[in-house]
Amino acid sequence: MSEVAVISTFDNDEECAQGILALHDARIDQFRAFFPFPSERITEAIAHARSWGPSPVRYWQLFGGITGFLSAIALTFGTSWEWNLIAGGRPIISVPPYIIIMFELTILIGALSGLTGFFVHNRMPVFEPLPGYRSRFSEDKFGVVVQCDEGAAGNVESVLRNAGAADITREILAPAAEHH
Amino acid sequence: MAAAVDTNLEPRYIDVDHQVQRAMAPGSLKYWMWVLFCAFLTALGGGYRTDEVYTGLGKTGLTEPTMWAPYITNFVFWVGIAHSGTLISAILYLFRVRWRTAIYRCAETMTVFAVATAGLFPLIHLGRLWFFYFVVPYPNERFLQPDFRSPLVWDFFAIGTYLTISAVFLLTGLIPDCANAREVATGWRKTLYTIFSFGWQGTDRQWRNFQMVYLLLAGFATPLVLSVHSVVSWDFAMTQLPGWHSTIFAPYFVAGAIFSGCALVLTLIIPIRKFWRLDEMVTIWHLDNLAKIVLLTSLIVTYSYVVESFMVWYSQDALELTTFNQRYFGPQGYLFWMMVTCNCLIPLLLFSPRVRTNTVWLFIISIFVNIGMWLERFVIIAGSLATNTMPSQWRFYTPHVTEIVITVASFGWFLMNFSLFAKFMPIVSMTEMKEGISWLRQAARTSYPYRKAA
Numbered sequence: 001m002s003e004v005a006v007i008s009t010f011d012n013d014e015e016c017a018q019g020i021l022a023l024h025d026a027r028i029d030q031f032r033a034f035f036p037f038p039s040e041r042i043t044e045a046i047a048h049a050r051s052w053g054p055s056p057v058r059y060w061q062l063f064g065g066i067t068g069f070l071s072a073i074a075l076t077f078g079t080s081w082e083w084n085l086i087a088g089g090r091p092i093i094s095v096p097p098y099i100i101i102m103f104e105l106t107i108l109i110g111a112l113s114g115l116t117g118f119f120v121h122n123r124m125p126v127f128e129p130l131p132g133y134r135s136r137f138s139e140d141k142f143g144v145v146v147q148c149d150e151g152a153a154g155n156v157e158s159v160l161r162n163a164g165a166a167d168i169t170r171e172i173l174a175p176a177a178e179h180h
Numbered sequence: 181m182a183a184a185v186d187t188n189l190e191p192r193y194i195d196v197d198h199q200v201q202r203a204m205a206p207g208s209l210k211y212w213m214w215v216l217f218c219a220f221l222t223a224l225g226g227g228y229r230t231d232e233v234y235t236g237l238g239k240t241g242l243t244e245p246t247m248w249a250p251y252i253t254n255f256v257f258w259v260g261i262a263h264s265g266t267l268i269s270a271i272l273y274l275f276r277v278r279w280r281t282a283i284y285r286c287a288e289t290m291t292v293f294a295v296a297t298a299g300l301f302p303l304i305h306l307g308r309l310w311f312f313y314f315v316v317p318y319p320n321e322r323f324l325q326p327d328f329r330s331p332l333v334w335d336f337f338a339i340g341t342y343l344t345i346s347a348v349f350l351l352t353g354l355i356p357d358c359a360n361a362r363e364v365a366t367g368w369r370k371t372l373y374t375i376f377s378f379g380w381q382g383t384d385r386q387w388r389n390f391q392m393v394y395l396l397l398a399g400f401a402t403p404l405v406l407s408v409h410s411v412v413s414w415d416f417a418m419t420q421l422p423g424w425h426s427t428i429f430a431p432y433f434v435a436g437a438i439f440s441g442c443a444l445v446l447t448l449i450i451p452i453r454k455f456w457r458l459d460e461m462v463t464i465w466h467l468d469n470l471a472k473i474v475l476l477t478s479l480i481v482t483y484s485y486v487v488e489s490f491m492v493w494y495s496q497d498a499l500e501l502t503t504f505n506q507r508y509f510g511p512q513g514y515l516f517w518m519m520v521t522c523n524c525l526i527p528l529l530l531f532s533p534r535v536r537t538n539t540v541w542l543f544i545i546s547i548f549v550n551i552g553m554w555l556e557r558f559v560i561i562a563g564s565l566a567t568n569t570m571p572s573q574w575r576f577y578t579p580h581v582t583e584i585v586i587t588v589a590s591f592g593w594f595l596m597n598f599s600l601f602a603k604f605m606p607i608v609s610m611t612e613m614k615e616g617i618s619w620l621r622q623a624a625r626t627s628y629p630y631r632k633a634a
Contacts, residue, residue: 138382
């Protein structure tokens with residue numbers, strides 16, 4: 001049997017969120033939603049359907065920040081020890097001014113690390129459109145795409161139509177294998 | 181009973197796209213004339229700078245004791261300008277302030293190019309430009325002492341971090357908007373937007389990670405805003421020079437930075453909304469709120485001037501009293517009073533809602549504020565240096581053509597980059613405008629005095 005993508009288009013985020021919840025109630029969890037802006041309604045519906053917690057990107061930023069902080073300690077303390085030069089009778093290691101360097105490097109490496117995590121977890125850059133993507137999903141429409149066997153597509157369409165989808169189409173992803 | 185609202189006149193998601201994309205349409209002849217004019221100013225500055233490198237700093241009016249005059253004034257001015265961008269994009273984002281959505285991209289863009297402009301001035305100030313890498317004494321094969329107690333080293337780390345984080349914040353926010361622009365663009369523009377969108381398609385997974393990284397970047401950028409201009413202020417406050425050695429400098433500089441930055445956002449966004457017909461996106465409601473921030477920070481800056489002067493009087497320190505006496509009534513005292521007029525008196529007009537909702541008035545006031553804030557830095561830097569602790573050395577700075585042209589060229593350079601970016605990239609965030617469309621509709625309905633007149 002062929003694998004198809006059932007592509008449903010919604011006019012607003014509220015109906016799209018209802019579509020996602022309807023799919024979840026019908027125990028259909030193999031879907032992907034597309035939306036042009038981060039709608040709170042859709043985000044909540046997806047969090048409910050997928051049991052998602054906060055994004056793992058935050059760990060990247062945390063560990064990046066810690067790395068930056070430790071790097072700054074190594075840089076300031078290390079170079080001061082290396083340059084064992086007393087200037088103006090002040091101690092070789094003067095912690096208060098070093099805090100500024102620690103702060104800046106915590107921010108810098110933490111932010112860059114968070115950005116790296118964002119690209120890694122989104123598998124970006126992406127060079128090909130994902131199955132079912134339509135350009136209007138980046139503009140003013142909301143899409144829910146379900147990948148399923150052709151036999152189950154009818155049921156998926158009916159769930160999405162009842163939830164308020166404005167338009168539903170099918171796209172064949174993998175044709176059925178021929179039997180000899 | 182509430183008045184009926186004609187919902188046909190209210191913006192829809194697709195209207196947001198159309199209006200922003202209209203602003204990105206190929207530029208008119210006037211637009212390119214403007215860009216060419218800015219490029220000419222930049223080239224002129226480049227020519228004078230080349231001559232300065234060839235001849236030496238003797239070409240300028242920089243001499244003992246006023247070695248830091250217009251170039252470091254420009255540096256502090258442009259760093260200060262950059263601050264409102266992060267305030268509007270990061271701090272107001274954390275507080276979920278809805279009116280920021282229409283102007284934050286403009287403010288962020290201004291931030292990045294302002295820091296990039298500021299970064300040129302320490303290099304321009306160097307007599308021997310080819311030794312610029314001495315500013316970064318790491319790795320230390322040149323045997324320069326890496327002194328982490330020096331405010332100039334803090335400055336290097338602070339400005340470098342700020343430029344990087346501002347650029348990252350701007351480019352991250354651009355990703356969904358470039359994906360949007362990619363869908364309607366053709367030719368090389370499609371390639372450009374495809375590159376900057378990194379293949380973004382707005383899936384649930386992508387948005388989940390986007391929201392997290394954007395929130396965290398905003399959280400990281402917030403203390404950075406407050407720290408960077410504090411560090412810049414310590415370039416002065418850490419010295420013993422009368423007029424510089426003051427504990428109030430950090431908050432005073434931060435408030436001044438936000439004041440001048442918000443004013444420059446007004447200076448930039450008012451012509452943009454007029455010439456590129458973005459007035460339904462950037463409404464009077466947005467400008468009114470921005471003007472209130474300008475007014476608030478003007479009052480804080482005024483308070484800082486009063487406290488600074490009061491502390492000098494209260495200390496009865498002879499050196500400080502002499503410096504401030506020269507600042508108010510010396511040969512360049514008129515600059516101080518012009519500064520007070522521009523920064524403290526003229527912004528008081530913004531108490532009037534009629535002024536805050538009149539774009540011509542706002543534009544004029546914003547220009548005065550920027551003149552005033554440039555003068556503030558000049559008065560602090562050049563004025564204090566001129567009257568140091570050795571009266572035999574006293575000498576007030578007089579500018580030569582070279583510094584004047586390079587200063588004007590910095591505005592040309594900044595405006596050229598900003599104008600090009602605003603034409604080729606979405607200068608209003610389509611994503612956030614759609615997210616906050618209910619607030620935009622509310623703004624469109626808001627009755628302002630000018631609407632009643634219309």
